[in-house]
Amino acid sequence: xxxxxxxxxxxxxxxxxxxxxxxxxxxxxxxxxxxxxxxxxxxxxxxxxxxxxxxxxxxxxxxxxxxxxxxxxxxxxxxxxxxxxxxxxxxxxxxxxxxxxxxxxxxxxxxxxxxxxxxxxxxxxxxxxxxxxxxxxxxxxxxxxxxxxxxxxxxxxxxxxxxxxxxxxxxxxxxxxxxxxxxxxxxxxxxxxxxxxxxxxxxxxxxxxxxxxxxxxxxxxxxxxxxxxxxxxxxxxxxxxxxxxxxxxxxxxxxxxxxxxxxxxxxxxxxxxxxxxxxxxxxxxxxxxxxxxxxxxxxxxxxxxxxxxxxxxxxxxxxxxxxxxxxxxxxxxxxxxxxxxxxxxxxxxxxxxxxxxxxxxxxxxxxxxxxxxxxxxxxxxxxxxxxxxxxxxxxxxxxxxxxxxxxxxxxxxxxxxxxxxxxxxxxxx
Numbered sequence: 001x002x003x004x005x006x007x008x009x010x011x012x013x014x015x016x017x018x019x020x021x022x023x024x025x026x027x028x029x030x031x032x033x034x035x036x037x038x039x040x041x042x043x044x045x046x047x048x049x050x051x052x053x054x055x056x057x058x059x060x061x062x063x064x065x066x067x068x069x070x071x072x073x074x075x076x077x078x079x080x081x082x083x084x085x086x087x088x089x090x091x092x093x094x095x096x097x098x099x100x101x102x103x104x105x106x107x108x109x110x111x112x113x114x115x116x117x118x119x120x121x122x123x124x125x126x127x128x129x130x131x132x133x134x135x136x137x138x139x140x141x142x143x144x145x146x147x148x149x150x151x152x153x154x155x156x157x158x159x160x161x162x163x164x165x166x167x168x169x170x171x172x173x174x175x176x177x178x179x180x181x182x183x184x185x186x187x188x189x190x191x192x193x194x195x196x197x198x199x200x201x202x203x204x205x206x207x208x209x210x211x212x213x214x215x216x217x218x219x220x221x222x223x224x225x226x227x228x229x230x231x232x233x234x235x236x237x238x239x240x241x242x243x244x245x246x247x248x249x250x251x252x253x254x255x256x257x258x259x260x261x262x263x264x265x266x267x268x269x270x271x272x273x274x275x276x277x278x279x280x281x282x283x284x285x286x287x288x289x290x291x292x293x294x295x296x297x298x299x300x301x302x303x304x305x306x307x308x309x310x311x312x313x314x315x316x317x318x319x320x321x322x323x324x325x326x327x328x329x330x331x332x333x334x335x336x337x338x339x340x341x342x343x344x345x346x347x348x349x350x351x352x353x354x355x356x357x358x359x360x361x362x363x364x365x366x367x368x369x370x371x372x373x374x375x376x377x378x379x380x381x382x383x384x385x386x387x388x389x390x391x392x393x394x395x396x397x398x399x400x401x402x403x404x405x406x407x408x409x410x411x412x413x414x415x416x417x418x419x420x421x422x423x424x425x426x427x428x429x
Contacts, residue, residue, distance in 0.1 A: 030275030036164025070204035089117035090152035090179030150181030210293030220255030236418025311362035
């Protein structure tokens with residue numbers, strides 16, 4: 001396992017990390033833009049004329065949906081895949097009205113160690129001070145609403161750390177447009193994107209709540225689900241969890257399209273669209289989140305199909321990952337998951353009979369593994385027993401239309417996956 005060291009800059013004036021905070025939204029940083037697997041991405045040449053050059057004196061308005069709400073929030077900005085320090089200023093958070101417009105009177109400034117700007121060195125992340133959200137009064141109307149988190153990159157950023165497959169529309173200013181985050185109307189952010197940049201975590205102060213992490217690849221990231229529909233399987237699970245146990249859990253998504261359990265070992269020098277391995281990012285994306293309670297790990301498709309790693313080796317790597325999680329957080333409950341089918345997918349590396357045989361062998365090992373707290377059998381739910389393929393109803397692509405790829409389910413399939421999870425088993429209730 002390659003050694004990535006991610007340094008988190010924490011501020012001394014934050015409220016007790018272990019007692020009050022829960023991760024309310026995450027987007028795993030996967031690499032430097034433009035390397036990644038975005039879905040339905042608009043043409044970004046106007047926002048980033050030189051893709052590898054990054055941002056230049058421009059503002060970002062990232063639209064994110066918190067899973068739980070509190071009266072205080074904090075925000076993590078990431079430069080882990082940058083090559084130079086990035087200075088952020090003009091950081092604001094408000095309630096999205098629609099598009100890039102912010103609800104009047106909700107947009108408030110965000111500080112870092114009491115300052116309105118912060119320089120984040122290459123390879124590092126920074127957590128903001130706690131911000132009061134006076135309007136977040138716990139009312140049911142906030143459920144499903146989204147935050148607009150705005151920030152300005154002062155000067156040139158160099159390589160931009162991003163999450164490609166947001167499946168959520170966010171907004172960008174033109175280069176050289178200076179700091180625009182304080183503005184509530186839509187005019188300052190003319191360009192749209194279906195990716196998230198720099199921002200990778202939002203925490204809310206919800207005493208007593210636990211973080212539930214969905215860890216995986218594109219099947220967790222949501223390839224094929226509805227753009228802006230929030231109907232990935234973790235979203236479906238979230239709605240079920242909140243209906244049963246209001247304000248007790250927050251479900252966040254740590255999926256990356258193309259991600260693998262193992263490798264590549266040289267990701268820092270040679271980034272790939274799937275990002276660093278799950279093992280390499282466990283601390284940053286899972287174990288380091290506040291009040292971690294449950295992890296659901298659905299992964300192995302890319303190891304088996306894309307690079308041909310043997311099922312036993314992948315399962316052993318997951319075993320090692322589970323051991324790391326438990327060493328970091330002894331009370332965490334970790335659930336494995338079986339892989340849905342990809343038989344006859346037009347993606348040749350996934351659609352062969354040999355890959356399907358390896359997938360089924362992997363699933364048998366997962367089902368019999370003794371290191372999970374339980375196993376979620378997605379494969380049985382998603383497989384047509386007559387053809388061995390993904391069920392026909394789950395195939396047509398919901399994001400961009402078309403027949404689908406027999407690898408990624410659509411919104412109906414993700415709903416079926418989210419509904420298949422036994423809440424009593426996973427939450428221990």
